[in-house]
Amino acid sequence: MRFSKLILAIYCLLWTCSVFSQDSKFYIQGNASSDKIDFQLINNLIILPVVVNDVELSFILDSGVTKPILFNILDGFEVLNKQSQETIFLKGLGEGEVVEAVKSENNIMQIGDAIKFNQTIFAVYNTGLDYSPKLGIPIHGIIGYDLFKDFVVEINYSRKHIKLTKHDSYKKKLCNKCEKHDLRFYNNKPYLNAVVTIEEKEIPINVLIDTGASDALWLFEDESKDIVSTDNYFEDFLGYGLSGSLYGKRSKVDVLAIGSYEFSESLVAFPVGASIETLKRIKDRNGTIGAEILKRFHVIFDYKNSHVIFRKNASFNKDFNYNKSGIDLEHNGFRVVKDYYYTLDNGRLQFNTDVTEHITNIPSSENYRLNVKPAFEVVKIRENSPAKKIGIELGDIILEVNGKDVKDHTLQEVIEIFSGKDGKKIRLLIERQQKIFEYTFRLKDMLN
Incomplete structure (x- = not known):
């Protein structure tokens, strides 16, 4: 069991999490074409300073979510625009049922010099989902697609900052040590192709690329595709989702390959539960590549042109570790x-x-x-x-x-x-x- 492998990806399955075309876009104030924002990296997760309606908060940058979600901590709902709210229900990962939430529109959100004046935010309550004690600092919410779609987003894990660049200002020349990979989108979440080797069998996989999942790799067991755990595993608590705790098998794969980049003996988790069975049916999805892998790269997301660029950093060859104390x-x-x-x-x-x-x-x-x-x-x-x-x-x-x-x-x-x-x-x-x-x-x- 590894606490630092906290699973923060929330997969909203209801229509209420879709993108609303009437929302305005984020834009960078002033004449600058880009902006850098420092972040904290805790348990592999990117913690950004975010201002919502003039209230300073901390959000996780999570490419696995569509709309921003605000957690019910410190009676934080007063930060939202109360003039445009409705009650809805969300379903996410975990062993629990749907959770009640508030959908609030017309909120002002600012990240660095990037600002948006008509942001829809979902506030969840009546749930034990509170990541502050799990990460050791106040965490108020998560944001994903709404930021990624409006900029080229560069994540520098080594120097702990992100860079937001306007699409029309981004230099598209690919560096010699970089690799570009195509992205496909389902429910506004990015997927890419990779290959895993399990017991000497090379298996192509379609995986969500998720900055908000702190594990290295999740795979959904499927005997028809030879995606199965070996005998070398142990049962473990994997983390928390919107609908409760997550459990499964923790093991290793022989090799995880993303293009020419290869990771030997990568850690892998095989989650179980009803919510996972639902995810298996999403666009032939086989699992998730999380931040334990992503943090070994300088990563550039370009949603508009449907690709991601990887460049190895100094952490690329570091060992994969997990919490061995239990x-x-x-x-x-x-x-x-x-x-x-x-x-x-x-x-x-x-x-x-x-x-x-x-x-x-x-x-x-x-x-x-x-x-x-x-x-x-x-x-x-x-x-x-x-x-x-x-x-x-x-x-x-x-x-x-x-x-x-x-x-x-x-x-x-x-x-x-x-x-x-x-x-x-x-x-x-x-x-x-x-x-x-x-x-x-x-x-x-x-x-x-």
Whole structure:
């Protein structure tokens, strides 16, 4: 199980997610022909600053969605235009049913210097879909097709910025080290051809190319096409979709090839569930290529001319890793710690944050200050995993990893530690029901 392989692709199956021709387009303000916007890359996902009706928010850039979706966090619906709203229902990935949503039109959305004055946004509620604790920072929504269709969109994963360029200003000369691949569109989502090798059989596949899916590759099992998992797999939690949790098999393919680019021993997930059965019937679709692959390229999407351009970056040959501990963490609330102080020669007090004590109640001593730090809570544990076998429980709060307080780590950094090499020793200090426990185990590669 790998928390950083969070599945964020949402596949709206109702007519309400189609494109409305009356929507205006994004355009770049001023005389510039392009604009660069910095982003955060968390768990392989692109987090962009987005302004909706003068409210600053954070959205995931997701080529697997049509209309922007706003999540129900921080009572955020007041940011939408209330003069043009209606209630609709959406169905997406996951084991749940349809979810209720609000469709709001005539919203102003701005990304960098790009702005749109008539944006339709879907706000979902009455659902547990909240990616903020899963990613460790506030996440308010996702945006995809509406931005990709109006510009040539370059994603520089290495330097963590996107570049939006007007179509009529884009230089079309292909660099010597680049490859251009045709895109096909179904429900305004981009598909391309690739090839996988499974047990020495080369199999052509038609896959969605999805910046909002943080796994490397998803395949839908189909014996008639020899797309099946080998015996080398384990059952795993794959992530979250609009309609709930996603589960399946995690395994490897011998080779994944996109044109001349080849990835040996690529990780693959074979998702299961009713929502996946529905997706299998979409335009002979065989699966998804996600951001664990895409982040190894400089990627240029040109929806208008129906192609995508790839150029390898420095991450191309990096190993494929997953969470070998079996622990899924979320940022769930906060915990209180004590930072002790000492007196400098000039009589001033200095707090030593390197000497921190984890507390379960408030003592009476006065030689410290109370400090609030994120609480990283165990929310899922994979069966037969090292963490499960050693006694880690749901609800445990991780305090230290290998002797270092997690207050010095982001959530993603902790997950990356859990994705280390097979056999790596992990020491955890955890809090459970106001008691402190220490556990030691070794990471285990279930696919070795």
